[in-house]
Amino acid sequence: MGLYLRLGAYPEVEKTLTRLKAGGLKCAILSNGSPTMLSASVENAGIADLLDAVLSVEELKVYKPYPTVYQLAVDRLSLKASAICYVSSNGWDAYSAKAFGFHVIWCNRSSQVPERIPETPDAEIRTLSDLLEIIGVA
Amino acid sequence: MVFAISTHTDTHEPCGRQHPEHLRIRPGDAHAVNILVTSAAGTNGDGYGSILAFTLDGKMLGAFGADSGITDPRGLRVHPDGDRVYVNNGDDRILSLDPHGRIAAKTGPIANLNPGGGNFGPDGRYYIGSRTARTIMAFPPGLLGSGKAILPSGVVPFPRGFALAPDGRLFLASGTSPSGDGDDTILAFAPDLTLSAERFVDDTQLSPLDLAIAPNGNVLVSSEFPSGRRMQSPPFANTTPGVASSYASFRPMDRWASASRAACALGLTATSTASPMARSSPSILAMAASSAPSPDWTASTGRQSSSFRYAERNGICSRRTSDGARLNNQQHAMMNVNLTGIRACVFDAYGTLFDVNSAAQRTQDALRDKWQQFAEVWRAKQLQYTWLRSLTGP
Numbered sequence: 001m002g003l004y005l006r007l008g009a010y011p012e013v014e015k016t017l018t019r020l021k022a023g024g025l026k027c028a029i030l031s032n033g034s035p036t037m038l039s040a041s042v043e044n045a046g047i048a049d050l051l052d053a054v055l056s057v058e059e060l061k062v063y064k065p066y067p068t069v070y071q072l073a074v075d076r077l078s079l080k081a082s083a084i085c086y087v088s089s090n091g092w093d094a095y096s097a098k099a100f101g102f103h104v105i106w107c108n109r110s111s112q113v114p115e116r117i118p119e120t121p122d123a124e125i126r127t128l129s130d131l132l133e134i135i136g137v138a
Numbered sequence: 139m140v141f142a143i144s145t146h147t148d149t150h151e152p153c154g155r156q157h158p159e160h161l162r163i164r165p166g167d168a169h170a171v172n173i174l175v176t177s178a179a180g181t182n183g184d185g186y187g188s189i190l191a192f193t194l195d196g197k198m199l200g201a202f203g204a205d206s207g208i209t210d211p212r213g214l215r216v217h218p219d220g221d222r223v224y225v226n227n228g229d230d231r232i233l234s235l236d237p238h239g240r241i242a243a244k245t246g247p248i249a250n251l252n253p254g255g256g257n258f259g260p261d262g263r264y265y266i267g268s269r270t271a272r273t274i275m276a277f278p279p280g281l282l283g284s285g286k287a288i289l290p291s292g293v294v295p296f297p298r299g300f301a302l303a304p305d306g307r308l309f310l311a312s313g314t315s316p317s318g319d320g321d322d323t324i325l326a327f328a329p330d331l332t333l334s335a336e337r338f339v340d341d342t343q344l345s346p347l348d349l350a351i352a353p354n355g356n357v358l359v360s361s362e363f364p365s366g367r368r369m370q371s372p373p374f375a376n377t378t379p380g381v382a383s384s385y386a387s388f389r390p391m392d393r394w395a396s397a398s399r400a401a402c403a404l405g406l407t408a409t410s411t412a413s414p415m416a417r418s419s420p421s422i423l424a425m426a427a428s429s430a431p432s433p434d435w436t437a438s439t440g441r442q443s444s445s446f447r448y449a450e451r452n453g454i455c456s457r458r459t460s461d462g463a464r465l466n467n468q469q470h471a472m473m474n475v476n477l478t479g480i481r482a483c484v485f486d487a488y489g490t491l492f493d494v495n496s497a498a499q500r501t502q503d504a505l506r507d508k509w510q511q512f513a514e515v516w517r518a519k520q521l522q523y524t525w526l527r528s529l530t531g532p
Contacts (some may be wrong), residue, residue, distance in 0.1 A: 002396050006150050007488070007492040007493060007494065007496055008492070008493050008496040009491055009492055009493065010491065010492070010493050020483055025480065025481060025482055025483055026481065026482035026483070027482070027484075027485070028482060028483075028484045028485070029481050029484070029485050029486075029487050029491065030484050030485070031486060031487035031488065032488075033487055033488060038487060041487065041492050045491070045492065047491075050282050052140075052482075055484075057324065061527075062487075063524035063525065063527065063528045066528060073484045075481050077484070079481055079482055080480075082479065083479055083480060083481040083482065083485070084480070084481070084482050084483075084484055085477055085480045085482070085483045086483075086484050086485075087483060087484070087485045087486065087487075087490060087491040088485070088486035088489075088490050089486065089487060089490040090489060090490075090521075093379050093486055102484075103477050103479075103480060107490055109489070115196075120238045122237075122477060123477075128490075128491075131483070134477055135480045135483070136477075136478065136480075
């Protein structure tokens, strides 16, 4: 597992986060990973300063797509679910987050086929760079 | 938002093995745009019988809308508000689809509707060409009722595409049928639908297929000449309204024609920004327009996306029936939307921000060609364990 502590970020991540922050948006991570893993990855990728919160499921002892995990972001950011754009590359995560009540963009990096479950994400993109246009950050 | 293209030209002529049908765009937006192409079925084009979505670069995203009510779609248009796509369905209905391709409203079946292309009018109604009745019919945006014919049945023997100007004038392309009926001309109707010009363009070299209104008000024409011999035609023309019946106002675009001698522009859309787009056979062409404001708004060159050709060779033309059915069942494309009121972005970490394959890739020396497979198993196991831990309780 040591390798997972030194994961690289995708090439567009830093620039995308920077522009979101410049546009006045909060940025956060909501992950099934442990705090140790997450903080190592964040440090390694050099994006710690761009994140307002790094939220791990560990304190809840339950994982996405359980709804209380998504609720964690609502509570910690003190925002309504409808003011949050949730972004995931996992189809199951994106569809479940939509069912929870977020706006959701599915970053379908690996061209997965769509899920056949009820709630459909608001948009599908290939890389995070495409996110900016959709939420109106120039 | 969407940009819908379909390639129909309201002709009855066989289109061979092509199947993108028309070309339509949401006004005012050149970004965050998908292109929707209707792929006709049966005698209308031998295609998928579904709506296919592409990126502007021509990459096929898959079928748009898996609703079984979408059958043999022909012309389509994005509503000016950008939140609905209106589709002329092969079962004699008009549909309106939401951004996910689900049917939001539809007419009942209308006997002999046989709809071809569609356009929104300045009055907010949706207008379609009825091939059987050879007229144009208007529907309220909610698609209630069975539509109202706004021109006499059989207005011309061989109607093709039409366009509605912002001031309410209607332009109708007329062609010649294989048996020689009809005239190659563009008819113009006043806003009260009285005929104002039988020959809006008096040019014997024009056999108009589809029409679009350019941002400056010019009427764009895709044309074949001589009738039925498209390969030799100057396919793209530009006429200035208000100078009806004036040869001088009609300008075949020679440079464009010579740039694409092998192509024939059929369905046509003017975008509000720069490039008009046309469906040629069987590809989609984007045409560069002069960027400076110009009274002529001339099209100067055509660019055919190589990926479109790829998509059509591999996705539309070559594979249909069983492969097409699989595509429809397994893929669909979501229309890009603009989200408003967003104050925070929350990201999943692994696979979204962090490249989970990069870990296994570092083991590449030891694992050699197995590293990708290893990465996939590793990731799958992680996910399975989170689900197991959730299911087994704290």
